[in-house]
Amino acid sequence: MKETLTRSLSGLIYVVLLLVCLCFEQLLSALFFVFGLICMGEFKKLIQLKSYIPYLIFIALYAVFGYWQSILNTNTGLSEATQILLVLSIFVELFLIKDLFSEKAIPLFATKRFLLTTFYLSSAFVFLILIANYYEDYKPDILLGAFVLVWVNDSFAYLVGKNFGKQKLFEKISPKKTIEGFLGGLFFSCVASYFIATFTETLSFTSWLILSIIISVFGTLGDLIESKFKRQANVKDSGAIMPGHGGLLDRLDSIIFAAPFIYLFLRILHYVS
DSSP states (O other): OHHHHHHHHHHHHHHHHHHHHHTSHHHHHHHHHHHHHHHHHHHHHHTTOOOSHHHHHHHHHHHHHHSHHHHHSSOTTHHHHHHHHHHHHHHHHHHHHHHHHSSSOOOOOHHHHHHHIIIIIIHHHHHHHHHHTTTSSOOTHHHHHHHHHHHHHHHHHHHHHHHHOOSEEETTTEEEEEHHHHHHHHHHHHHHHHHHHHHHOSSOHHHHHHHHHHHHHHHHHHHHHHHHHHHHHTOSSSOSSBTTTBOHHHHHHHHHHHHHHHHHHHHHHHHHO
């Protein structure tokens, strides 16, 4: 009972903090900056990287893409730079998906460690901010909707899997996850997309439906990939900053992995509309 209360309280604080900061652009930028540094510290421990260079790269990327106009007094080149970062991030994540389905451990040679901290972790927080500024003015409804879809997917994947799950999804990596749980999370995310489309008046229902599928699929992959990193590091959680939940990376792994794909879809939507 005490553990459930602790877990619920720390989860509530996390959600309330995020929702409050979403109302103010500068607060959200500050929050994701702090979240990024914390996640970087947790991830560096998982991959056994002692260098401080990833912190400097994260700060540089976050500052440049978050304050491009303020730093350079122009938006010229921002779109091209963002596209390059997007291609590199998706390329690195596709390799992580390949590593997930390989029976071998994820190779962690020196160069790959820096590629992961840069184009898997650091770039994700850049894309989260860019998603919030999708309309070129700060309108966080799409980002809020993405987080809601992650929470719906995770919650119903757990509930459906616990009550009806029989077939293991990826037993060697995450024994508790089931195919039934994954499909349940996907189904209820699709249902939630209708209500998000109706009440936010941001994107069409079709667009939110596609986003719900992207978030469910790539969010689940991100969760599994982090589980594989933890299994290789022989730890249960990425950290202990959230009592009852583990580390911050444990809570953000889904949205971190899905962020570049969400942004890619929004870019495609912008060009075809």
